[in-house]
Amino acid sequence: MANKARSVLVVFMIAGLIGLVGMLEVKRQTISAQLSTLTKQMEDGQLEENTEENQQIADRIIAQVRTLINIPEDVEPTVATIIDINLLRERNPFYNKAENGDFLIVTRERAILYSEKENKIIDVAPIQLEPVE
DSSP states (O other), rough: OOHHHHHHHHHHHHHHHHHHHHHHHHHHHHHHHHHHHHHHHHHHTTTHHHHHHHHHHHHHHHHHHTTTTTTTTOOOEEEEEOOOOHHHHHGGGGGOOOOOTTTTOOOOOOOEEEETTEEEEEEEEEOOOOOOO
């Protein structure tokens, strides 16, 4: 009886592994298709327009933030739009006052949360970026 139970358990384990492998293969194919689509868009120049538009938005946001806080002109901050505030709040209380659509501006010394809607700085935190080697 114990051998029969082991055999059934082994069959279920093998079936589960086959199912898992199948599921992972479907995910791999989906990601591969997405990568192919992005590659095609890059080759066709479709993403360059978006990159140019993103740079214009970043330049506008940096100019607005520079009217509210001193950011030296020789510093080129990184700008990111907050799109999933709940996820960010789970990871770091720095984002508690921010909303989706606000911006994160990062320089070498600090992170700045900015609300364009209210034209105000929500929060500032010191940071230290480690150089990439």
